[in-house]
Amino acid sequence: xxxxxxxxxxxxxxxxxxxxxxxxxxxxxxxxxxxxxxxxxxxxxxxxxxxxxxxxxxxxxxxxxxxxxxxxxxxxxxxxxxxxxxxxxxxxxxxxxxxxxxxxxxxxxxxxxxxxxxxxxxxxxxxxxxxxxxxxxxxxxxxxxxxxxxxxxxxxxxx
Numbered sequence: 001x002x003x004x005x006x007x008x009x010x011x012x013x014x015x016x017x018x019x020x021x022x023x024x025x026x027x028x029x030x031x032x033x034x035x036x037x038x039x040x041x042x043x044x045x046x047x048x049x050x051x052x053x054x055x056x057x058x059x060x061x062x063x064x065x066x067x068x069x070x071x072x073x074x075x076x077x078x079x080x081x082x083x084x085x086x087x088x089x090x091x092x093x094x095x096x097x098x099x100x101x102x103x104x105x106x107x108x109x110x111x112x113x114x115x116x117x118x119x120x121x122x123x124x125x126x127x128x129x130x131x132x133x134x135x136x137x138x139x140x141x142x143x144x145x146x147x148x149x150x151x152x153x154x155x156x157x158x159x
């Protein structure tokens with residue numbers, strides 16, 4: 001915001017936020033990879049702005065060009081097998097890997113295997129760019145699934 005010599009306030013940027021999250025979990029994370037799915041958009045009572053974003057179960061699309069902070073979180077757990085396993089995740093912008101967005105998690109066994117990976121990036125996005133999170137099991141043989149209440153994708157317009 002800026003205030004001129006007459007006290008007039010001018011707003012240059014309308015802050016906006018979009019968030020998808022996963023209440024139910026249960027998405028299988030395989031060695032071939034999967035786009036993380038979300039079952040809830042943060043629209044009813046919270047902070048999501050539908051003037052700036054479009055939603056699906058796998059992506060957020062921006063309606064206005066700008067600079068955005070993008071953060072994801074994925075919590076996964078082994079649901080069968082006791083093979084030490086590793087999962088890895090990254091952001092995708094228009095289906096292409098976003099450099100510097102890699103994160104990974106180690107999962108010991110079904111009794112003590114939940115782990116969370118997260119990363120944030122500042123990205124310049126154009127109108128109709130879409131953001132997704134991709135994950136895969138890179139090591140081990142345990143069946144891996146997302147944990148209920150454990151995944152989210154958050155986009156904040158900052159410029």
